[in-house]
Amino acid sequence: MIRDEFASLVARALTDAQAAGDLPAFAAPEVELQHPQRPEHGDYSANLPLRIQSLVRMRAVEIATALQRHLPSHEALAEARVAPPGFLNLYLAPGWVASQAAAIARDGERFATSDRGAGARVQVEYVSANPTGPLHVGNGRGAAIGSTLANVLRAWGYNVEEEYYINDAGTQVAIFARTLYARYQQTFGRDAPIPENGYPGEYVAQVARRIRDEEGDRYLQAEGDEPDPRLGERGIELMLEEIRRDLEAIGVRYSNWYSERTLQAEGGPYHTVLAQMRERGHVVEREGAVWFASSEIGEEKDNVLIRSDGVPTYFATDIAYHFDKLVTRRFDRSLDIWGADHQGHVSRLKAAMRALDASPDGLDVVLYQLVTLKRGDRVVPLSKRAGELVTLADVVEEVGADATRFFFLLPSAGAAMDFDLDLAKRRSEENPVYYVQYAHARIRGILDRAGEAGLSAAGADATLLTHDAEQTLVRRLLLLPEVIETVVGELAPHHLPHYAQDLAQAFHVFYTQCRVVDEQEPELSRARLLLLEATRVVLARTLGLMSISAPDRM
């Protein structure tokens, strides 16, 4: 991308200036270019002179001038100017900018793809909510972040798999099964109370009714007997069916659903890992429980692996799960998207990977802060255990899948977010996502109109794109690769919806100022149609990376 090419120009200017004796020899830091806020400061700006002025013992302006003198020429570079207190500002050549409209239109769907990932195998695991209830709003945020990162990594040449880890073992599942059995008995008129700590939500009763309707009383035991374990399993299946459907409704599809139970199978990862940890001396027994002696390898505390009742903890199975990813299944990277309530889990899981020599550097965790759902001023409780709850499906139904995803992606993962349903609903027509989608629909409309007028971009002369609005738009298009690189590097998908809005704005301004279909000016029309095609491609790609639709009309 052009930023990298310009950066290497500056780096070469530096070494050339040193060779010529205009600058003293020293080990220079890597050249980083930024976009100045003000257009008069150019398209790219090098602050290298300011950063090295104390090393070189020259004034930054003098360093910048030396760099300017040795800067190699480049077809995309119009000029370089020295600006106080010591910036070297680079200006794109308008002719080159215009030519990029043709290049982008030609690249089409391949624009802003890269092979930098070099086929490295990355597994992105996200949502992975307990199958003991419907997905809530917080899960939706994880889904939007995880699936978008997966899309972006794929575009950057990584070999990506998306996985949902099913917590179908352990305490919560057992409680769910007991609750379900109580509800199931109630459908047959028995006075079966919901167990203490059980799930009070109405949805469990709905599952119970469905099972009764479809399978009758086959799971009914004699009064007072233990529930049939198959009932709980059936309930989990039905919950997973619902979860899968809710996720598909916002464009999320997994390559793999991984069951926690299979981890614990005879000879499975759980037993392998526990044996290895014992062998390596990382396990101690105390107070009837089995512990990971993590305090001996730099953690604050030891952590329980097997509870005194013999049941493995979530932590223990999660170690096995990640060992399975990184060692057995040989993923180069395991990228986990977790809610901030799992924050304390990160460092001890990495410690466990270290203890097992299981490439802890391959484990990345993106933590997203929790979502507060609001209706106006009223905070809506999200707890799965509260009786009343607003599910992800409810939100999607109210706001729509595209707007839901866009809203979830907008704030950075590290910032807690308020999701005001009333606001999202009331302003649905002024939603930023519609602003972006409308740009795409408008382009389609113009392309249709051009077709009717017998005009196309074939044989267009891109150099006619000299209008300010045209130049600004192409410059905006050229940013997508930089945005993607940032998203990949920082694992921060929120840059995409912000870019999408900037891009849409540049288009809407162009639309207002520049007439495209004009039979009096067929040459200019052709050039502008080319620009439209390039813009359409980039808009569609940006939306596609967020799994948001790019409509042809609105």
Added chain:
RNA sequence: GCCCUCGUAGCUCAGUGGACAGAGCAGCGGACUUCUAAUCCGCGGGUCGCAGGUUCGAAUCCUGCCGAGGGCGCCA
């Protein structure tokens, strides 16, 4: 008590070592005989939580304090 994250315009949020701090929404005022007005143009709005420090330069880094959320050996 300790640890993590956050605190930027009335609201929701970008910006995390550069040049005069930005967007959307909300408010006010304009623009449709012209490819979709779900649009565009203009105006007002900020002690960047507070106080120190580092730096040529701090919303950004460091320290302390205040506030919000989350976490802290047998929930997941």
